[in-house]
Amino acid sequence: MVKHLTYLMDPFCGWCYGAAPMIQALRAEANVQITIAPTGLFAGDSGGPMNAEFASFAWTNDQRIANLTGQRFTAAYRTQLLNDHSKRFDSGPATLALTAVHLTAPERELDALSAFQLARYVDGRDTADLNVLAAILGELALHAAADRLISGDDVLVGTSRKRMSSARRDMATFGAQGVPNLILSSSETRQLLSGGLLYGDPAPLLTRLRTT
Known part of the structure; x- marks a missing residue:
């Protein structure tokens, strides 16, 4: 039996x-299916400008x-992102980029998330910048997603908002305090x-997954 996991996360969450x-x-488990559920925990007004504190x-x-x-958090990440107060701590663009992948190549969304995390925390690339995100998608040969991200069409924006709203409802329903968290779904529960x-x-x- 396939085990369905909803992964409550945010692309700017260090714990994720x-x-x-x-x-x-x-x-790697043959009977596990993971669906990303971006919560928008650090998106838009929930984020903000970087500062020393x-x-x-x-x-x-x-x-x-x-x-x-x-997991590695490099000097490049600290110098180029944390210590550059012109940067924003805003996961909205990365969440939008994940949604672009969700709409064009959903089986690659976890690949995109991993690439965004490594780009930020290891390479020190600004994954709050749409152009940087589009470049990363291009490096993954996710060209349709990159094009859609830059165009920012209404369906993309609306779908991203709906996914964040759905993830936040799940957090409220289960009393999840922050991310990451997993929701295990079966036919009944x-x-x-x-x-x-x-x-x-x-x-x-x-x-637990194998025996549940």
Whole structure:
């Protein structure tokens, strides 16, 4: 039986980047299907301009994530994004880019998310910039998504908003506090899985999925 997982996330969430190895392990499972649900947690008015106070908080938090998960947060990311106060901390453009992939090549959306995370946290590229995001999509040969992102048509924008609204409703329904989180769906029930299962040894989560 295929296990359906809804992945509540935000492309600017460091903890979601920390969970990337577990998401890859889940993708490798033949009977697991993952659907991205962007929450817009840091999108638009929920984000904001970068400043010294937030940059310090983010870097401290990033080091906790790195120590727990082994994920890399490089000097390029710190210098070119956190310490550049002309930049915005706004996941709206990256969420829109994911939706462009969702509409044109849905089977590649997790690939795009991974590429955006690596571009930001390892390469220090500004993934709040539509042109940077379009370039990354081009590097993945997701040209239709890149073109659609730059054109910003009404269907794309409307679909992105609907996906964020749906994800936020799921968060409210299950009392999810932040991201990342997973919702496991079957033909009869939906249940929230602890976000803590997304870090460390994948065996407990994989065992739970195989036996549920």
